[in-house]
Amino acid sequence: MTDNKPFLEMVNISKSFPGVKALQDVNLKVHKGEVLALLGENGAGKSTLMKILSGVYKKDTGKILIEGNEVNIQGIKQAEELGVTIIHQELSVLPNLTVAQNIFLGNEKYSKGTRRINKGWMKERSKSFLEQIGCSVDPNTLVKDINVGEMQMIEIAKALSKNSSLIIMDEPTTALTDVETKKLFEVIRKLKEKGIAVIYISHRMDEIFEICDSITVLRDGKYVGDVATKDVTKDELITMMVGRKLEEQFPYKEVEKRSTLLKVENLSLKDKVRNASFEIKAGEILGFAGLMGAGRTELAKTIFGDYKKNSGEIYIEGEKVNISSPKDAIEQGICYLSEDRKKEGLILGMSVKENMTLSNLQSYENKFMRINKKSEKEEAQTYIKKLSIKTPSENQIIKNLSGGNQQKVILAKWLMLSPKVLIIDEPTKGIDVGAKKEIYEVLNELKSMGKAVIMISSDMAEVIGVSDRVIVMHEGKITGELKRDELTQENIMKYAVGI
Numbered sequence: 001m002t003d004n005k006p007f008l009e010m011v012n013i014s015k016s017f018p019g020v021k022a023l024q025d026v027n028l029k030v031h032k033g034e035v036l037a038l039l040g041e042n043g044a045g046k047s048t049l050m051k052i053l054s055g056v057y058k059k060d061t062g063k064i065l066i067e068g069n070e071v072n073i074q075g076i077k078q079a080e081e082l083g084v085t086i087i088h089q090e091l092s093v094l095p096n097l098t099v100a101q102n103i104f105l106g107n108e109k110y111s112k113g114t115r116r117i118n119k120g121w122m123k124e125r126s127k128s129f130l131e132q133i134g135c136s137v138d139p140n141t142l143v144k145d146i147n148v149g150e151m152q153m154i155e156i157a158k159a160l161s162k163n164s165s166l167i168i169m170d171e172p173t174t175a176l177t178d179v180e181t182k183k184l185f186e187v188i189r190k191l192k193e194k195g196i197a198v199i200y201i202s203h204r205m206d207e208i209f210e211i212c213d214s215i216t217v218l219r220d221g222k223y224v225g226d227v228a229t230k231d232v233t234k235d236e237l238i239t240m241m242v243g244r245k246l247e248e249q250f251p252y253k254e255v256e257k258r259s260t261l262l263k264v265e266n267l268s269l270k271d272k273v274r275n276a277s278f279e280i281k282a283g284e285i286l287g288f289a290g291l292m293g294a295g296r297t298e299l300a301k302t303i304f305g306d307y308k309k310n311s312g313e314i315y316i317e318g319e320k321v322n323i324s325s326p327k328d329a330i331e332q333g334i335c336y337l338s339e340d341r342k343k344e345g346l347i348l349g350m351s352v353k354e355n356m357t358l359s360n361l362q363s364y365e366n367k368f369m370r371i372n373k374k375s376e377k378e379e380a381q382t383y384i385k386k387l388s389i390k391t392p393s394e395n396q397i398i399k400n401l402s403g404g405n406q407q408k409v410i411l412a413k414w415l416m417l418s419p420k421v422l423i424i425d426e427p428t429k430g431i432d433v434g435a436k437k438e439i440y441e442v443l444n445e446l447k448s449m450g451k452a453v454i455m456i457s458s459d460m461a462e463v464i465g466v467s468d469r470v471i472v473m474h475e476g477k478i479t480g481e482l483k484r485d486e487l488t489q490e491n492i493m494k495y496a497v498g499i
Contacts, residue, residue, distance in 0.1 A: 148180070317420075
């Protein structure tokens with residue numbers, strides 16, 4: 001149910017930070033009862049624009065109109081009073097409070113004439129808001145005792161409690177299962193029926209085409225255009241986002257295979273990995289596929305020494321090695337890039353340069369046992385250029401970079417160690433299509449250099465598109481191995497479900 005008059009218009013919005021022009025004359029409009037996708041590569045300006053709309057940042061120039069009236073949003077509270085609420089990718093629920101307390105956090109209801117919180121009223125109102133979106137969670141339940149999908153519902157109920165007319169959802173399905181995602185889409189359709197507008201930010205194209213009515217595309221902080229979802233193809237959207245055609249989403253490179261670099265025999269980890277055996281040659285990308293809980297990450301972390309194996313052997317270039325810690329693995333030429341880059345791959349408060357060189361500081365020591373700052377800086381700049389990392393300088397704090405550029409910094413950190421085997425877990429999780437292709441090109445370059453790459457991915461198209469071979473796991477066991485000419489979704493799924 002949409003209205004001809006936009007609920008929100010953002011006109012010629014610009015915003016600069018020191019050394020960076022984040023937005024330049026950006027436009028956006030959304031109607032009541034409409035789901036608008038906001039698309040663009042990481043670093044395109046999506047988050048900055050939404051932070052301006054939700055009151056986190058102040059715009060430098062431009063106009064914001066709500067129902068035709070110009071407004072000057074000075075803070076989060078004012079944005080909420082105007083009917084604008086944002087649900088961040090990293091949910092802001094408090095685990096030790098109840099569902100009802102989270103829904104009314106900062107907006108508690110007090111009993112008349114007292115300073116005592118009216119818990120009964122909050123419980124009943126919470127129940128009402130949850131019922132409106134088809135959620136049956138008890139308002140008295142502690143949030144720590146519910147799943148991520150239900151936490152997402154609490155955030156939506158919280159927005160309804162603030163009488164929101166526009167809800168911004170930033171990568172809402174990142175941590176959701178397929179079932180939880182379907183449930184979220186049902187809720188979004190109910191919000192549409194109530195006349196609530198939704199701005200939906202996601203890198204997942206299938207979701208955009210399933211749930212969104214229209215699309216606004218940004219590129220390099222600039223407005224590219226608006227399209228109706230029904231009038232555009234995925235390829236056309238990708239071209240709008242990256243400014244060039246991606247003829248091949250997955251650039252596969254044929255490289256002559258060499259001798260075996262890594263061999264794993266009967267590796268086991270408690271009940272997580274059971275008698276896993278495989279090998280990978282120099283100049284090869286070996287994909288690992290499987291459903292959630294199949295044991296792929298556990299296998300990788302056992303090889304890397306994060307987990308202590310119960311049994312089995314690991315060989316590097318034909319020699320048996322003893323790996324009991326990540327330090328041992330790194331010394332043997334094995335590096336592991338975690339799927340959780342913020343928790344396990346980066347120190348968010350440190351600079352790009354410091355994150356790159358942290359694992360290899362001894363190589364920059366001079367004869368006085370001090371870090372040669374010039375040498376460290378030069379190598380960081382080399383990798384920034386080599387991997388096309390978008391950053392004002394090597395001294396930029398890493399948390400200020402987009403997800404794709406953060407991933408490239410972690411890649412640079414490991415490449416500086418010249419690994420023989422690179423294990424990369426969910427290499428393009430939360431990364432836009434342009435940055436994805438750049439990362440695939442880096443993996444292809446590693447192949448050409450005679451490195452071995454183990455790539456774990458839940459994106460079946462990615463596994464099929466990039467890998468030379470694919471190993472499939474199910475419930476901790478390797479259930480199948482597929483050569484490149486055998487790679488189809490049907491073949492992978494057959495082994496992934498244990499048939």
